[in-house]
Amino acid sequence: MRWFVYLFCIVAVDAQMFNSQRFLDFWTDLFRPLPRNPHEGIVPDYTPENQEEFDFIVVGAGSAGCVLANRLTEVPQWKVLLIEAGGNENFFSDIPIFAAFLSLTPMNWGYNSMPEPKACRDLRGKVCFLPRGRVLGGSSVLNFLIYQRGHPEDYNDWARMGNAGWSYDEILPYFKKSENVGIKELQNSTYHGVGGYLNIEYSPYRSPLENPFKQAGEELGYKWRDPNGEKVIGFSKPQATMRKGRRCSSSKAFLEPIRFRPNLKVTKFSTVTKILIDPLTKTAVGVEFMKRNKRIQVKARREVVLAAGAIGSAQLLMVSGVGPKDHLDELGISPTIADLPVGYNLQDHVTFSGNAFIINQTGMTMNDMSAASPFVAAAYMTGRGPLTLPGGAAGLAFVHTKHSQDVDTSRPDIELVMGAGSLAGDAIGILRSLLGITDDWYWRVYSSLPYSVRQNTFVINPVLIRPNSVGRLMLRSPNFTDHPRIHLNYFADNNDLQTMIEGVRMVQKVIGTKAFQRYGTKLHTTPFPGCESLLFDSDEYWECAIMQTSITLDHQVGTCKMAPADDPSSVVTPRLQVNGISGLRVADASIMPRIPAAHTHAAVVMIAEKASDLIKEDWGIPIDNFI
Ligand SMILES: Cc1cc2nc3c(=O)[nH]c(=O)nc-3n(C[C@H](O)[C@H](O)[C@H](O)COP(=O)(O)OP(=O)(O)OC[C@H]3O[C@@H](n4cnc5c(N)ncnc54)[C@H](O)[C@@H]3O)c2cc1C
Ligand SMILES: *[C@@H]1O[C@H](CO)[C@@H](O)[C@H](O)[C@H]1NC(C)=O
Ligand SMILES: *[C@@H]1O[C@H](CO)[C@@H](O)[C@H](O)[C@H]1NC(C)=O
């Protein structure tokens, strides 16, 4: 059954195997749900001539790249080429609850980490899976849709590190500029924007677990609030990048409405393998990419802007001779055009999943069988029902634990994400596959629960949102097609592990409230494989369990760190120019000097909005609503 479902989905989703772009576009368009939004539609594919010139070349049509393409083509005399390795989004990627499933398709680059000493130890292959989008919209097509900006001090920290222009007061206008908030009570908020390209909504579906979650928060003394507003600490319903119950990816938001602008060209299924940099003048002059086994070079009259993400941008810089000299020498990449610490400062959010909470009533939770019901599918066609839950998430909480190194108690160090279902209810095995949980693990932990009980389970997962541990991305070879070696180093700093245990304790407090005890909610207590010898529910037990099955929340950032030009850790300057190279910028998740205490998509969109204005300003373009 499970393999049949996989096979069907892979054939259906990965139309990439057909070589005809027109066939592909037709197919994708056909399966778009009705009624169609007039702003949405298939982005036409363009294949540039070899040596064709553009004013700007944007590499990667992800969260950031789609914003850049939109804002740069607002200048009519600028001809812009957007290059993307993947193809179109489709019917399945629009369904918010299917987020996990997309990582099993070729829309995912399919990176894995190197073996981690303190995380993912009991997962398939003993490595952490690192899904990244390879599709128009990038990781905003794979992601769980959660729209969360972080704490003001996260950005004030960036400014304090010497990055002029990046304090919260200076970047808040960019968050608002992108935004079209559809949540009535937030439309008047000074923290939200109306009329931007990116739709922010609540899922129209109200999970039966939402009320208990809200009440649990109140019992514990937390407010139910807008965590993108004045204060972050508290409980809330997730805000999502969603339009009428469907995913509003970066390409739906920023690219599709402008797909016919004459000065914008988009080339799909085109993988950039090298940035062309003149080693004498240290100026980027263009890029080389592969499209259907054809090698094409294109030239940039003004700038090349990298938006290939925290993995792609760092890798591209290094294969093109920009990176740590010792590392490039080791791989035989010469000359080193600029000796910069590319790949260092890799930061991410790790989450502990695998626990399941059992509730003594049916109909409260989601599982893959209920998601497959025809009634649920019919509701989705009208933009409603449980399929619209963003990645299955029904509640978020931000808390400050006793291990926090922030004196400021308004800054959270743990986030709790409540999922409307759980791994235990994952009969088909899609969630398992995403997490890297093996069938053997699943049956060892959950077979003691009867099927009917497994269907009535849900999760609350703690996320470590202020980690100290820092990883590093290195090349495996000088060839871009070889996936890099990614050392995440989760929990290398012991305080991170202790904080995560505190996160588990916080979840237990939530479950222990009257609001959840009304349903006799309890933790499933079969110990995790490898931790059986430890006393269940002791700190030692959780430490072990966390190291066995913690996974990434897919927020890798920081590999091309932004810092002042004279700071030795700087890869890009506060104007996002690659330090020491002309005509080359990076504007995506990789420039973050420190990861914000939030999901990262909103911050990436903000970075791209600001980058567009920096570029316009540097080329003397007046910016009407320049902030
Ligand atoms: C499974 C998953 C769940 C997530 N959940 C959330 C969430 O709920 N909320 C949230 O805020 N964030 C979430 N994130 C994180 C968020 O989506 C990312 O931080 C964000 O999308 C990164 O944006 P980016 O522009 O830096 O990179 P990406 O969006 O990854 O874009 C990079 C683009 O560049 C393309 N590319 C790369 N290399 C090349 C090349 N050589 N040639 C051509 N094209 C190239 C890629 O194909 C891709 O389209 C999640 C991520 C994942 C993967
Ligand atoms: C928003 O503000 C306007 C003008 O101040 C007011 O008329 C309106 O009622 C407010 N709406 C909400 C939802 O608070
Ligand atoms: C890189 O690897 C790919 C796939 O293995 C191969 O087709 C390509 O020729 C290689 N490129 C170089 C420059 O070696």
Ligand SMILES: *[C@@H]1O[C@H](CO)[C@@H](O)[C@H](O)[C@H]1NC(C)=O
């Ligand atoms: C669920 O558990 C609660 C608390 O133990 C109990 O009061 C309630 O009757 C139970 N409900 C069902 C349907 O078993």
